[in-house]
Amino acid sequence: MAQQAERQVFDLVVVGGGPGGYPAAIRAAQLGLRTALVEKERPGGVCLNWGCIPTKAMLRSAEVLETTRHGADYGVLADNVRLDYPAVLARKDRVVKSLTDGVAGLLAASGVTVVAGHARLAGPLAVEVVGVGDPPLGPGGPRYNAPPAPGGAPVTRLEGRNLLLATGSTPALLPVPGIDLPGVVTSDGAFLLEEVPRRIVIVGASAVGAEWATMFQAFGSEVTMVELLPRLLPAEDEDIGKALARSFARRGIKVETGRTVTGIAPAGDQAPPLLVTVADPDGSNQRQVETDVVLVGVGRRPNTAGLDLERAGVATDRRGWVEVDDRLRTGVPGVHAVGDLTGRVLLAHVASHQGLVAAGVMAGHDERMDYRAVPAATFTHPEVASVGLTEAAAREAGHDLAVGRFPFSALGRAQTFGQVEGLVKVVAERDGRVLGVHVIGPGASDLIPEGVLAMQLGATLADIAATIHAHPTLGEGTMEAALVALGLPVHLPPAGRPAVDSRERARAEPAQDRPAEGPRAPRFDLTVRVDATRLLGFQADLNRQLGTGVEVGLTDLVVKACAGLLAASPALNASFGGDRLLVGRRVDVGVAVAADGGTLVPLVRDADRKSIARIAAETAELAGRARAGRLGPEEAGGAFTVSSLGVDQFSATLGPSEGAVLAVGAARPEPRALDGRVEVRQVLRLTLSIDHRVVDGATGGRFLGRLKAALEQPLGIVA
Ligand SMILES: Cc1cc2nc3c(=O)[nH]c(=O)nc-3n(C[C@H](O)[C@H](O)[C@H](O)COP(=O)(O)OP(=O)(O)OC[C@H]3O[C@@H](n4cnc5c(N)ncnc54)[C@H](O)[C@@H]3O)c2cc1C
Secondary structure, three states: OHHHOEEEEEEEEEEOOOOOHHHHHHHHHHOOOOEEEEEOOOOOHHHHHHOHHHHHHHHHHHHHHHHHHOHHHHOOOOOOOOOOHHHHHHHHHHHHHHHHHHHHHHHHHOOOEEEEOEEEEEEOOEEEEEOEOOOOOOOOOOOOOOOEOOOOOOOEEEEEEEEEEOOOEEEOOOOOOOOOOOOEEOHHHHOOOOOOOOEEEEEOOOHHHHHHHHHHHHHOOEEEEEEOOOOOOOOOOHHHHHHHHHHHHHHOOEEEEOOEEEEEEEOOOOOOOEEEEEEOOOOOOOEEEEEOEEEEOOOEEEOOOOOOHHHOOOOEOOOOOEOOOOOOEOOOOOEEEOHHHHOOOOOHHHHHHHHHHHHHHHOOOOOOOOOOOOOEEEOOOOOEEEEEOOHHHHHHOOOOEEEEEEEHHHOHHHHHHOOOOOEEEEEEEOOOEEEEEEEEOOOHHHHHHHHHHHHHOOOEHHHHHHOOOOOOOOOHHHHHHHHHHOOOOOOOOOOOOOOOOHHHHOOOOOHHHOOOOOOOOOEEEEEEEEEOHHHHHHHHHHHHHHOOOOOOOHHHHHHHHHHHHHHHOHHHOEEEEOOEEEEOOOOOEEEOEEEOOEEEOEEEOOHHHOOHHHHHHHHHHHHHHHHOOOOOHHHEOOOEEEEOOOOOOOOOOOOOOOOEEEEEOOOEEEEEEEOOEEEEEEEEEEEEEEEOOOOOHHHHHHHHHHHHHHHHOOHHHHO
8 A cells, every 4th residue: 555655755744733843843954954744743742732831821810810819919899700711712723723823824935745645654764654544532622632533544654864753741640540530631631621520630740840830820710739748749849849838738739649549439329520539659548539520641652553663673661652862863763752752851842852853953954862850830829930950869879069049929029929939949969060950839930031141151159140140030930049049148148157146146035125116116906707617617627637736826826827928928026126037047936925924926937848737746845934924035026926815905015126017806705697697607806017118018918818718718728
């Protein structure tokens, strides 16, 4: 049959028109190679059709929805804000079409011959093109992994002096019972859901899973994520994964790390809904989660089915990825491979870079791949981006490190955006050479090129610090982090030294001895009323489950919630010392204790890193010693205090080391109208007294608003 097919000869035949194949074809044509490209779907590959672009288009809709919902924070009032999911999908389709049409136009304009169909190898440097079979997920679903049409005779035979394989990858599935039930999808199937699922379990917390979690949570789904490794985005720096976990918890995304899914079953006679069994990696500690959709995002495998690699003698590793050297050459002369298919770094920009290098190599240039400065971006809210070594990897590799962290909350541009979550972290060799840059926060993906360029050029911390950055921009965060690593911070206390000399702050002083506040310490009070009914139920549940030993009080829950918020946006973890603003580098929360001599404020150190049970135990122990007069001077004197003295409706006095004191009133029953009924709810009054030199009213108000939200959804506090 092959003899009947039309035969065409080229300098280069590219199989696959994704981010690996199409830039290679364009570059090869620019370099004078007569080039053909075979593609069985629209050009652009997974990235443009079923990956990077459609997810980012939908994430943008999620972001617009969130921003509109919080319009009041910006002084913009919008009523009746709601989601039109079909319109989200239609916009996504328009964006995809515009870009895939664009790629088709570029290929044509570059003189690349595009052949539609499924390519299979017919020898080392020959390809047969046949028809494309049914898409695995049905009409309208992806065709990039569709089989060849059954019994299809070749339409065309393409021969080349060079062959470039760029067929990409396809989702891997979990080998567990129930994986083929209706309602269990991969990222491909998720695009085909016609409505937002009420509940979704996402298996796998790397970039793909985390982005879908962000999106569906914003669209209103109840999201549970299950990840085998100990944290979200396991490939990222530990600080980044933890910061994202805190942010996800605040948004109400439930995350189970160090856990796996061992089975999926119909919850009733029909699926969905589904019952997902979540367990520890050894199968113990099982619990079942009912859901409407399960999204499996546990990795990819090479897209080689029906490619007949063996007919060209192309070798793969034991997992099926095509093996290449640093010039993208397989073991077969003239045959190259790029992109996901090589299993090296499964990212679109890596595929494209490989494609350009491979085209150069095939045109006779001396080019090689260098993977030392490869950025990665995850478009969660907040965004994550990184390049180079994590702090842990750098330490493991034996580097003597200088590390600088700079929180977005201390950056003017982030404040103007109203997005102060996150930080920039620079990891460098002690001599200043930049080894890695890690960002979580607004615009992270657009900030990372500075780190990439720094690494590419072998730049140092001093180079970054000496580069003039426009103001006010998010990019200043990278400069500030470099300054912190150099020990020369301008907008933070010096790295390696506590915000304040602890001896200076460590005075457990009775309230009546505190200096009266004068005009140099302007303060203001903000009050909020919290519906504490759930919180009290949660506290009772917690105490039941913890058993005897420790009694978790309402104050402990408030301390934990405040610690989480202070870690994310440290603006209120600060006080005014002399003529300087002293921002705490650790989250130490003071807890006011009524003692004989007056009020004492022992500190729960690193409260953001401690469990509620541990906070409760420590608070009880510290209070006991405070009352007995056995509190050490270094055990008091924090910037943020929680004061819960059993009295309702009071505002506290600010001590010299304090920037803010939160007074927690007593919970009182109050009738409230809910869904047309009157219900008695337990209402708690919180009053935040703030030194006006530390933060402004808007920042204080936002903090209090977030605290109210956290206390009214208390599950997020424990995460
Ligand atoms: C949900 C999701 C989100 C993602 N987001 C990002 C992101 O934000 N940033 C990022 O860098 N990466 C992202 N990726 C990864 C990115 O999509 C891939 O790394 C990239 O598409 C790989 O490019 P490629 O050219 O190697 O393969 P592909 O993009 O998979 O392209 C391969 C092409 O080959 C064609 N093909 C396959 N076999 C044949 C055959 N036998 N005959 C003819 N044609 C064939 C296919 O139709 C396809 O068009 C994401 C992936 C997913 C799934």
